[in-house]
Amino acid sequence: MQTRDGRLLFSATDLPDYLACEHLTELSRRVAEGEPIERERTAMSVLLAGQGGRHETRYLEGLIASGLRVMQ
Numbered sequence: 273m274q275t276r277d278g279r280l281l282f283s284a285t286d287l288p289d290y291l292a293c294e295h296l297t298e299l300s301r302r303v304a305e306g307e308p309i310e311r312e313r314t315a316m317s318v319l320l321a322g323q324g325g326r327h328e329t330r331y332l333e334g335l336i337a338s339g340l341r342v343m344q
Contacts, residue, residue: 273300280304 273286280301290297302309311317335342 273297273304275304275306 273283274281286297286300289300299309332342
């Protein structure tokens with residue numbers, strides 16, 4: 273979802289996202305319209321963010337080690 277010329281434009285994934293979670297659609301709309309989204313930082317969210325970051329780092333390192341060029 274994005275905003276162009278003051279109008280919301282929807283992507284193909286916006287419909288299944290809406291069917292799965294109306295709250296996700298509301299957050300996506302707010303982001304598309306430039307509204308700040310405040311996120312609650314819980315111990316679990318900090319843990320998951322750390323795990324995700326480490327996973328991404330290992331994955332990129334593996335791609336580079338296999339000889340692929342990674343643009344960042």
